[in-house]
Amino acid sequence: MKIAITGTTGMLGQALCKAFARHSIYPLSSGDADVTSLPTVRQVFSDLKPDWIIHSAAFTGVDEAESKPLEAYRVNALGTRNVALAAFENKSELLYYSTDYVFDGRQDRPYREWDPTNPVNEYGRSKLAGEFFVRSLCPLHLIVRTSWLFGPGGSHFVQKVLERAKKEEHLNVVNDQRGSPTFSTDLAYMTLCLIEGGKRGTYHVTNSGDCTWYEFACKIAALKGIPVKVNPIDGSACSAPALRPAYSVLDNYLLKLEGIPVLRPWQNALAAFLGD
Ligand SMILES: NC(=O)c1ccc[n+]([C@@H]2O[C@H](COP(=O)([O-])OP(=O)(O)OC[C@H]3O[C@@H](n4cnc5c(N)ncnc54)[C@H](OP(=O)(O)O)[C@@H]3O)[C@@H](O)[C@H]2O)c1
Known part of the structure; x- marks a missing residue:
């Protein structure tokens, strides 16, 4: 394809x-296709006429989105509208990535794909707006919601913990937000299975199991054998601009209903990433 x-x-x-x-595959950087420009997006996809567009580009700065909401919405909402429109016009199938931050975190069980959304920050609201455009413009779509990504070539929590642990003896890490860390390599593999399997609809795809950021940091330090002291703190003790849901564990329920094996436990995925 x-x-x-x-x-x-x-x-x-x-x-x-x-x-x-x-x-x-046709990899598109922001230089090849700035998704905020409808004429550019239309031109690029009418030239390529791909069978599938996998739309992973996004404004991903959760805290930055609070002070730059227009920039976040321009990429995540308008940019996704543009990609969805071009997919419809060129008869391309569309896959869009969304986030656990579309939920408010007040639920006491993992969120299923059809549970009510209610984002608590601008990033989550802008990604949810992207979902609306995908659903309304491309009825036969895939939306994959995921969470707490780590992997090669990115700026993420695992890398930040390792960098801070080199310089600091104590790390204070939030222990009242719970989610599911997800290895980008595993998510990409599941994306391949969903597309090749002809699936449609909204899927939650994360590594199995859940933890707090504190528990995640402890595991990172343990796996790397770093003797850093990790202290649990409350999110309210941080001055992060964006609110985060206290509980954003995604139940990979549609995968389970279809009998598709869910991704390995996050601890195994983390060990694989750190062992590379
Ligand atoms: N990271 C997470 O923990 C997490 C959690 C849940 C969901 N997600 C979703 O998963 C997807 C991938 O996230 P990621 O962490 O891999 O993202 P990332 O590393 O921050 O990369 C974002 C990408 O978007 C591109 N981009 C930004 N603005 C653009 C524009 N105007 N036009 C075209 N491209 C643009 C960037 O290109 P340039 O480098 O050229 O700017 C970059 O390639 C996103 O949809 C994100 O919302 C991520």
Whole structure:
């Protein structure tokens, strides 16, 4: 299949290029296709006419989105509208990535795909707006919600913990936000399975299990044998501009309903990433 991928300079985009190597892939950086420009997006996709567009490009700065909401919405909402429109006009299938941050975190069980959304920050609201455009403009779509990504070539929590642990003896890490860490390589592999399997609809795809950021940091330090002291703190003690849901564990329920094996436990995925 002919597959165009947006956001290929990003963490997930790089993993997707590897996972889809057996297909004809067309990696698109923001220089190749600035998704905020409708004429550009229309031109690029009418020239390529891909079977699939995998739209992984996004404004991903959760805290930055609070002070720059227009920039976040321009990429995540308007940019996704543009990609969805071009997909419809060129009869391309569309896959869009969304986030656990579309939920408010007040639920006491993992979120299923059809649970009510209610984002608590601008990033989550802008990604949810992207979902609306995909659903309304491309009825036969895939939306994949994921969470807490880590992997090669990205700026993420694992890398930040390792960098801080080199310089600091104590790390204070939030222990009242719970989610599921997800390895970009595993997510890209599941994306391949969903597309090749002809699936449609909204899927939650994360590594199995859940933890707090504190528990995640402890595991990172333990796996690397770093003797850093990790202290649990409350999110309210941080001055992060964006609110985060206290509980954003995604139940991979549609995968389970279809009998598709869910991704390995996050601890195993983390060990694989750190062992490379
Ligand atoms: N990271 C997470 O924890 C997480 C969690 C849940 C969901 N997600 C979703 O997963 C997807 C991939 O995330 P990621 O962490 O891999 O992202 P990332 O590493 O931050 O990369 C973002 C990509 O988007 C591109 N981009 C930004 N603005 C653009 C524009 N105007 N036009 C075209 N491309 C543009 C960037 O290109 P340049 O480098 O050229 O600017 C970059 O390639 C996103 O949809 C994100 O919302 C991520």
